[in-house]
Amino acid sequence: MCILSLLSLFGCKGYEDLTVDEFEKMLAEDNTLQLVDVRTAEEYAAGHLPGAINIDWRGNDFLDNAMTLLNKDRATMVYCRSGRRSADAAAILDGLGYKTYNMLGGYLAWTKAGKPTTTSSPETCNKTNTDMTNEMKFCQSCGMPLTEEMLGTNADGSKNEDYCIYCYKDGAFTKECTMDEMIEFCAQFVDEVNKNLPQPITKEEYIAQMKQYFPMLKRWKK
């Protein structure tokens, strides 16, 4: 069940780190880039890179917002305050299929280098992407892609939009477990996952990927 889940997510090699100078140069040279500030709304409001949109990495709906707002056909540039949150966000976005660049040192390094910032809202809202492929949902318990026929069921028999039928049936989770137990459960399917990956990953790597991804799912979010 978790098999399908992560293959689409973690198939590729990784995002790229850029210095603030490289980051600035790239922004200047390519106007199709999508620039994302992954700090909180408060941090963003206090000052951000011109043209950046704000998708809070610590927000409840980072994944939903990222997939709604970002276009996979365009490179994605991320930064945060010091470069930590954005590195995590870059790894996830890269795994989701976005070509992602992370700014080393974050906003602190950017401002220290005397580069431009703004407090006004971006003029880039119209970059919002309504492509259907970006509206893919994932089971908020096991991480597998959710299609209409895979939806779990509520107590009244209606479809549940958040969880798959394996995880959630008749208004309750089919199995009470911790996030780590769920990851352990999914990890046994690593061979299935590898059938669909260009480069096989080890069970340990698969577990590490799930440990990054699962805390963002609704069921495991603290």
Ligand SMILES: [Zn+2]
């Ligand atoms: Zn599930």
